[in-house]
Amino acid sequence: MSSMFDAIVTHIRKHVSLTEDEAGLLTSLLELREVKKKEHLLKEGEICNDNYFVVSGCFRLYIINPKGVEQVIQFGIENWWITEYVSFKSGRPSGFCIQAVENAVITVLARNVQEELFEKIPQLERYFRIVAEKAYAAQLMRINYIFNLSGEEQYRLFNRNFPEFVQRVPQYMLASYLGITPEFLSKLRAKKE
Amino acid sequence: MSSMFDAIVTHIRKHVSLTEDEAGLLTSLLELREVKKKEHLLKEGEICNDNYFVVSGCFRLYIINPKGVEQVIQFGIENWWITEYVSFKSGRPSGFCIQAVENAVITVLARNVQEELFEKIPQLERYFRIVAEKAYAAQLMRINYIFNLSGEEQYRLFNRNFPEFVQRVPQYMLASYLGITPEFLSKLRAKKE
Numbered sequence: 408m409s410s411m412f413d414a415i416v417t418h419i420r421k422h423v424s425l426t427e428d429e430a431g432l433l434t435s436l437l438e439l440r441e442v443k444k445k446e447h448l449l450k451e452g453e454i455c456n457d458n459y460f461v462v463s464g465c466f467r468l469y470i471i472n473p474k475g476v477e478q479v480i481q482f483g484i485e486n487w488w489i490t491e492y493v494s495f496k497s498g499r500p501s502g503f504c505i506q507a508v509e510n511a512v513i514t515v516l517a518r519n520v521q522e523e524l525f526e527k528i529p530q531l532e533r534y535f536r537i538v539a540e541k542a543y544a545a546q547l548m549r550i551n552y553i554f555n556l557s558g559e560e561q562y563r564l565f566n567r568n569f570p571e572f573v574q575r576v577p578q579y580m581l582a583s584y585l586g587i588t589p590e591f592l593s594k595l596r597a598k599k600e
Numbered sequence: 601m602s603s604m605f606d607a608i609v610t611h612i613r614k615h616v617s618l619t620e621d622e623a624g625l626l627t628s629l630l631e632l633r634e635v636k637k638k639e640h641l642l643k644e645g646e647i648c649n650d651n652y653f654v655v656s657g658c659f660r661l662y663i664i665n666p667k668g669v670e671q672v673i674q675f676g677i678e679n680w681w682i683t684e685y686v687s688f689k690s691g692r693p694s695g696f697c698i699q700a701v702e703n704a705v706i707t708v709l710a711r712n713v714q715e716e717l718f719e720k721i722p723q724l725e726r727y728f729r730i731v732a733e734k735a736y737a738a739q740l741m742r743i744n745y746i747f748n749l750s751g752e753e754q755y756r757l758f759n760r761n762f763p764e765f766v767q768r769v770p771q772y773m774l775a776s777y778l779g780i781t782p783e784f785l786s787k788l789r790a791k792k793e
Binding site for chain 2 (some may be wrong): 503541545551
């Protein structure tokens with residue numbers, strides 16, 4: 408088995424068991440892709456046909472809002488899956504964009520390949536169930552934070568949970584994600600340091 | 601097979617196939633429960649051990665925020681699952697509450713029963729994967745709306761998507777869910793009618 412796919416196989420095996428044969432079948436159907444910083448995996452109006460596992464680097468899922476401003480909905484870093492599920496599930500054009508924030512390496516799992524794998528490796532249903540449930544729980548917590556924490560509190564919490572991450576993304580993207588202005592984020596960071 | 605569980609079996613069969621034997625096994629392990637309006641399925645500090653399928657009625661998942669105000673995070677109506685996943689997955693006490701907004705009937709799926717069913721009916725992994733992916737996608741759309749739509753736009757959209765629902769829940773709960781004041785919601789409703 409190629410070591411290129413070690414990250415994804417290791418992540419799957421944290422959640423379910425996978426025989427060597429199954430791991431071999433899986434990795435034979437995956438595609439590894441290098442993505443340059445600022446490159447888009449998905450643009451508004453395109454159909455999202457792939458689910459992406461981030462091996463290295465960072466992505467953002469964003470939407471261009473009615474005022475023409477880019478609103479960051481989600482980040483995806485190492486060992487996270489990122490896709491645009493509404494389009495991925497429906498096959499309809501997406502209203503969102505997915506873009507590399509850093510040079511990155513991803514594992515690409517096409518929709519039809521995923522369906523094929525579910526038939527051949529039932530354990531993957533379990534794995535993706537667990538991944539989706541975690542992602543869902545994380546979004547509910549995020550909605551809780553948006554409603555109930557101030558911008559400063561959200562930043563402090565985010566910084567505590569992902570200390571390295573705050574250094575990796577441009578301030579304006581992090582500010583967008585947190586729903587605060589870049590100027591306010593800059594003040595918060597200055598206060599801390 | 602008891603008809604009490606028709607709703608859940610029908611919902612599962614919309615997504616995966618289930619033999620009569622499997623449906624029989626499933627329903628033999630479920631519990632049907634009547635819940636009175638205002639009754640809690642989960643209170644802050646309790647462990648959420650169950651996943652609830654709403655047969656009839658309506659529930660809200662809410663949190664008591666630092667100011668002591670109840671913030672509605674999510675509603676659950678007929679044919680939706682509602683649980684508090686963070687606690688359900690971790691077995692740790694929950695920071696959230698789940699309460700009946702109306703008299704309701706639910707199907708209770710205990711965590712250990714769910715695990716047992718996954719072993720015996722692998723198709724249920726697929727079903728719950730699909731349910732979790734849909735729930736996740738819905739939360740991403742919600743975050744998008746929170747950031748990018750005004751309170752009025754969110755209300756109009758919600759009213760268009762769930763026209764009957766707006767009549768069913770108390771105004772203050774709907775206002776909380778939409779992140780607006782009850783007074784403002786009242787004005788919006790008056791404008792419409």
